[in-house]
Each structure stands twice: as structure tokens, then as C-alpha cells.
Amino acid sequence: MGEPVPGAVELSDVGVRVVGRTLLAGVDWRVEYGEHWVVLGPNGAGKTTLLSLAAAVRHPTEGAVTVLGQRLGRVDLRELRRHIGLVAASQRLVDEELLEEEQATAHTVVLTGHTGTSVPLWDKYGPAEHERAHLLLADLGCKDLADRLFRVCSQGERARIRVARALMADPVILLLDEPFAGLDLPAREDLITAVENLAETRPALTTITVTHHLEEVPATTTHALLVRDARIQASGPVAEILTGENLSECFGRPLRVDHVDGRWSARALRV
Numbered sequence: 001m002g003e004p005v006p007g008a009v010e011l012s013d014v015g016v017r018v019v020g021r022t023l024l025a026g027v028d029w030r031v032e033y034g035e036h037w038v039v040l041g042p043n044g045a046g047k048t049t050l051l052s053l054a055a056a057v058r059h060p061t062e063g064a065v066t067v068l069g070q071r072l073g074r075v076d077l078r079e080l081r082r083h084i085g086l087v088a089a090s091q092r093l094v095d096e097e098l099l100e101e102e103q104a105t106a107h108t109v110v111l112t113g114h115t116g117t118s119v120p121l122w123d124k125y126g127p128a129e130h131e132r133a134h135l136l137l138a139d140l141g142c143k144d145l146a147d148r149l150f151r152v153c154s155q156g157e158r159a160r161i162r163v164a165r166a167l168m169a170d171p172v173i174l175l176l177d178e179p180f181a182g183l184d185l186p187a188r189e190d191l192i193t194a195v196e197n198l199a200e201t202r203p204a205l206t207t208i209t210v211t212h213h214l215e216e217v218p219a220t221t222t223h224a225l226l227v228r229d230a231r232i233q234a235s236g237p238v239a240e241i242l243t244g245e246n247l248s249e250c251f252g253r254p255l256r257v258d259h260v261d262g263r264w265s266a267r268a269l270r271v
Ligand SMILES: Nc1ncnc2c1ncn2[C@@H]1O[C@H](COP(=O)(O)OP(=O)(O)OP(=O)(O)O)[C@@H](O)[C@H]1O
Pocket: 018, 021, 022, 023, 041, 042, 043, 044, 045, 046, 047, 048, 049, 050
């Protein structure tokens, strides 16, 4: 018998503890290449902690985390992170302010994703990189923003530019931590459409999206994971997991879940 084939992300009996507090406990989770996961759960449940393990930015206190076949703790995390795109919309890009001061355009911001730097390293970008940044902006539905100053772009435009930037390094895994936070309805829908298009045009890409709202779950989502009180409450194929019963238990109140045209919604049950 050969060695089992590693998944894109594998957590085995993982715990994360800080002094006096358990952030995650007993987590088993396996994400296969090409799957699209959504992670849901109440505030403080441990979603971002879980994503930070998959992003290879923190180590578990116990158990094993393997990302792209590399066991955390045994590999150079910086090298591993080159293959992982991370977008946290609620946080500003590292030194985004610097890019604003430098009068960076949307195109320049995307280019910096190639070098993983907070300022452009112009001698590292040839015609191929310039063209790729344009194509990625087009993929994200912001072709016309290329020459616009990033600092004047709207929240929704910035959200899509950040995803284009994360894709510039051609990551194997794309992690989106609350990418829809703070967006108005049209901006949210534009970003959801862009994420759905990515899933269709890049079948090999693996994505994990953390969100608070069922309405934000892209129709291309294949799997869902529910986190509650530092533990996995349910995980598996999206249609099996996003049920009224599971969501009610996860969020601690009776909820009705609807699934229409591939999109999800939830509301409190009136008694
Ligand atoms: N370094 C730390 N020290 C102490 N507590 C921490 C630390 N990091 C996170 N926590 C706590 O651990 C819990 C889980 O945090 P995490 O950010 O993973 O939750 P979350 O599910 O992403 O929450 P939210 O939906 O509010 O963003 C929270 O209660 C948080 O306050």
C-alpha cells in the first residue's frame, strides 16, 4: 500500500491554546485540491484562527497541520506561503497606506502581489507581469480601474483589487477572510460573482472563505464547515451541512435556511 495522498489542507486532532484560553480543540479537517469551502460560525468561534493555520501563519499547539503536503513546524513557512493567497478584507493590506501615499494605481497594487511586497519593486516586473495584472483586474471585473488611484477606489473596488493582488502570485490555495465585510449589496454581489467566476475558470484553485452570512456563500461552494466554541460542529458537502437544523445549533437560535438558484439565505424562525 502506498502513502495516502495529502489533501490541500489537512488538520488532525488540532488544538490552539493561548494562556488561559482554548481557541481551537480537537479539529479534524481535510480540504481536497479544487474544493471550495465556506467556514461559518458565531463571533469568536475560532474561524480566523482556523484560517491562520491553513494560511501557514500560525502553528497549532497540538496535533498536525499539513498544507500543500508540507507539515507545519517542519518546513520554511515563508516558502509555503508563496503558494497561498490570503485576503482579509477587514484588515488593510500591509502598508496599504504606503501605496496610497505613493499614488499607486489599482494596477500597481496588483503588481505588488507578484513580489509579495508592500511597495512596487519595478525591476521585478516585466511585460508578462504587467499584462497578467491587467488580465487579473479583468477577471475580477475591474478592467477599467487599472489606472485609477487605489486610494480613491471604493470599498467594493478595493475588495476585488485585493483578490486580484492575491492571485498575482498564482497561488494554489486562496483564503478569503470575511471578504464581503462592509460592502453594500451591489459590491457584495459583484465580488460573489467574481469569486464564482474564479472557481469556474480556475478548476485547480482551492478556496476557503470565512463569512458570517449565508447570503454571502458563493453558488460554486462545494463544502461547508461550521465552527462553534472552538470546535467543529459539522463539516462536509455544502447541501448536507447548510441545513436549518445545523445552522440553528451552530448559532444558538431557531433558524430557517433557504436555498434558491444556488444561493443561500437564513432568517430567525418566528415562534
Ligand atoms: N492571542 C489571543 N489571545 C487570547 N485570545 C485570543 C487570541 N486570539 C484570538 N483570541 C480569542 O479566540 C477566540 C477565537 O478568535 P477568532 O478570531 O478565531 O474567532 P472568529 O470566529 O474568527 O470570530 P469573528 O467572527 O468575531 O471574527 C476569540 O474569542 C478571540 O477573542
